[in-house]
Amino acid sequence: MPEFSDYIVFADESGDHGLQSIDPQFPVFALVFCIFDKGMYAEKVEPAFRRLKFKYFGHDAAILHEREIRKQEPPFAFLRQDAALRAGFMADVSAVMADAPFRAFCAVIDKMRHKARYVNPWNPYEIAMQFCMERLSDTLMREGQEGRLTHVLFEGRGREEDRQLELEFRRIAQNGKQWGRRSIDFIRTPLEPLFVPKSANLAGHQLSDLIARPIALRALRPDQANRAFDTIKDRVSALTIFP
Template sequence: MTGLGHSSSVELPFSDYLIFADESGDHGLASFEASYPVFVLVLVLVKKDAYVGSLVPAIQALKLDYFGHDQVILHERDIRRQSPPFGFLRTNAELRSGFLDRINAVVDAAEFEIISAVIHKDRLAQRYASPWNPYDIAILFCMERTMERLMELGRAGRLQHVVFERRGGPEDANLELTFRRIASNVGSWGLKRVDFSGCQWEPEPRLRRSEA
């Protein structure tokens, strides 16, 4: 791995990519909103050189310009609702437009790949008497596609970290169990069979918004 300032001649086993996971919607099947009956899981694959060299500095600069510090979490729901610390978006249309344009410009310039899964929970529940958990289906699908992409990028044998947002004790434990079962080829229960042993997979919890 090159480009991250290692002074040692020993090559570390880390992948030179980071993967971030995020979700939209509730993965439960007991009930769901008719207006949003889907669960979405997205994995963002970004090269570390691009992450530390351009993406993080651009986001930090945006935060410093608009908030005076870089501890703000750019959460889409809070931005859309213009709730604190984004209340200033309500007061000035020109400022709001400039802020949103700046975010769009950062994303547009960023180098990353997206692998996603969208589960229609209503269709899933109607089709199967005992359907699998939408989160389990989504993470298996995303990991399958990600594994194939990492092999295309020549990342075989590397330690690949996947950063998840913490959701709570029991949910985090269930997610880690599912993730590790898939990564060890125990949880590949779909029709497709992907050998995940080509990479070393490690889930990493990201701080909750209240902890960041």
């Protein structure tokens, strides 16, 4: 049985990584890794999300999803009914995000610039994955996790997409893709991908989903007001914008 690390990581993205048809209003792809100390995650993060859900839904089965909240779609349609209720809900969500003990690593790919610069551009997901895994491995080394297995949880998207993502992750984790600004020995901090359905209702995935778009927007429009990013900016340990 492997020795497990003291940390768990949740990954999420904002935007799509395709290069054929690029949305001019949102021409970026962002991947975020959120790393939690397991003890703090179990004692603070999960209970805080449950308390929030009990307050507004009466149960903890609801899943906080940034797009549905932003568009006030079910189960968040109640946000359309009362401005004070909406303001209170958003303030409570911000408080949960601000109080959560985590660190985030994020890579944002400007797809238009990337496509214009390279004749055969790499897949934005591959670039973002490499950058996030580099910073994760460095952090785990600093935290004394050498040789200990760390799980990185992705939200399942479908059998084929998950299979391709897992292959890419394992290639990097086994030092099969050494490119970029420096060489990282990923073997020193073993990483294992795990794909879970959205219905698993994990607080770590919901938090990473809530911050992925605000981080992408900060990279895309740095001068635009961005309250969600300001709430968690001190938790963003690394933000890489490529190219």
